[in-house]
Amino acid sequence: MIDISGKRILIVGAGFGQLPLIEKSLELDLDIIVIDKNPNAIGMKMVEKSFPIDIIDVDAVKNLAEEYQIDGIVTMQTDLPIPTIGAVNDFLKLNGVTYDTAIRCSHKMETRKALKQKGVDQPNFEIVESEHETMISAKKIGLPVIVKAVDSSGSRGITKVSSFDKISEAYKEAKKYTRLDVVLVEEFIDGIEVGAQAFSEGGECKLVLVHNDTLADGEFMVPTGHSFPSSLDSEQENNAIDTVKKCVEALGINEGPSNIDLIINKNGEAKIIEVGARVGATCLPELVYNFTGIDWVENTILNALGEKVNVFPIKKQACAAVILESLEDGIVEDILIPETINENINLLELEVTVKKGDKVSKLRKGTDRIGKVVCVESTYEKAELLAESIKKEVQIKCLKQV
Template identity: 30%
Template sequence: MKKLAIIGASEFQAPLIIKAKELGIETHVFAWKCGDVGESIADYFYPISITECEEIYQQCKKIGIDGICTIGTDLGTIPVSYVANRLGLVANSEECVKKATNKHLMRKCFEKNGDPSPRSVEISGSQDVEDCEFDYPVICKPTDRSGSRGIYKVNNKKELLDAVDKSIEYSFEKKALVEEFAEGQEYSVEYISYQGMHHFLALTKKYTTGAPNFIETGHIEPAPVSEELLEKVKSVTEHALDSLEVTNGASHTELKINHNGNIKIIEIGARMGGDFIGSHLVQMSTGVDFVKCVIQVAMGEEPKVIRNDKTNHAAVRFVFGENEKKVFATIKKENPSIIVGEHFDKITDEKVVDSSSRFGYFMLKAEVADEILEYMPRNEED
């Protein structure tokens, strides 16, 4: 039986663990022991923090793994690359992962290679704010976090000084990135790569709370754009993937497109998108088993990108309060057949500050986009 090491045991990794077991692959899961779902559903669980790359490597060497991967987490890609490159397995290079998990290094790479992206500057503390010579508004965020953590849109120097301190607190390396604010609708682009060949899977339209924190309120696939614009997005994304040296595995590119069709790449994760984008929406909308593709690449196999003959429309909407529960109740009454999944936590007075503090979600699927769109939130760009 082939053996797959999986980094992380949270609910993000559950679809990966389940899919590997369905494929007859023995799963070896590494994570800090804290009662996450992966601890109980894995064939073997190792209570080793995902930051302990050398310890994970030594254990994987003993096990004799055939592949290693993770989904939906930037931090998990670091031990994946570390272990794979020492055992001669398939993964991105450590240099690639270094750039893909640090927004400042990523921006330097984009600038060097001519990829369209907002200008930015790295900040170590409020004393560096004078180096920011951008017109307001600007975005301030940690250099090395995801999930909408520590992101702020600020309109003046006073707000920036406050935001820098907050973003640095969120950062693992205690640094922030201050960047030009890019106008336009936000999208993400989902790809699977193998040996440097990039296979486009889906373009996702993103819904957010807008300024100041841009917490994601929902996603829908396929994004309603023209074929001409889609081809432009593919070209820009693939060039940027090459710039970052992404060669193997999933990628999740976040970008903005303004009313003139100009594209600005916000960032690229050398991993599958979270928020059910990679684990659920891609397969629901295209038929491509994205999770299976990730496993195939990790095991040194070319991914089988098999699409349905007919495209469906798939979406997820997240729960921020009672309003979303009312919307869900309306769907159950008016069009229950489009509901494919839901989870609701108890709604409290706690403010939603990032993706991890939302109160649940519901997922929808339909043959006609309009059946879903009427139940999605509104964006400023809509």
């Protein structure tokens, strides 16, 4: 690999989701700048140059990027700053997602419009501006439907609605997490939910990796785990890969990683649910590495710096990950982890990101996760079972808030 030490990278965000980028950039000996609105975010303390700047303040980020003459700009596991990154890339003529593409990917309404224009398979949908219109659209599409904020990430503001008396609640939940005046109402497709990690370079989608998804029970559509390899048969998987490539092309994701959620319907057809022009969350970079040997985070950095990437698998190891979560809102009273857990050679990572006294929330959105378990095994089924069994052994006791 070409020596890139000393090149200047701007990492947008400093929370737990950005730590892999910060750690890899330190390993590559890059000149790192980190920004986050929260001056106490964990990543702010890991580098010499950190600035308390809101990641969606486009002008402030552009000014900082110009002042320091950065060579690349990156984020991962969140859609929120993607338009900011696109604007900086356009402004400084850097490699990566453009502003127009960022808008198409970050605003679910624009995603739906672009995919419809290019004829890419997706659910039926309606764009609404009021609770009354949400009800009309739900009746038109037919229950169950998905009501979602159009510009959020981390599964915020997304609700599955199975009865009309829940429409009002779902609409308010979506409005809570949007800065716009519209909300999406989408057809709920009964089928197999899977995801895909894709990587593009020079206008070509170089690789698509399809993985299994596990969602939280109940109305909040929050991913709780993933695994490789895909459970789909070869025909279904090839159809999913083709659909993802058409989707990426339709949205104009010509450079870097993308994270795609799909539903495989009863006819084996793949329908695009969500698209993010960034690395996936919920342990997906770790799983991609363990499954293929490809360092997704490093390649994301290289691509942002305009360097060649290497996204060719060198192995195929079944693996799975699940997140840790609190079963209720409250304050962490105690964390109990049996010492014998670490004796399992197939446990790769067990991470708890909260401590005693921290405030935690029941799982309603991706950022409510409080840790992770990553495992390998001979099959994805065994890896999933192992990850879930280890998760059950970790006891996080909470005091309910009054």
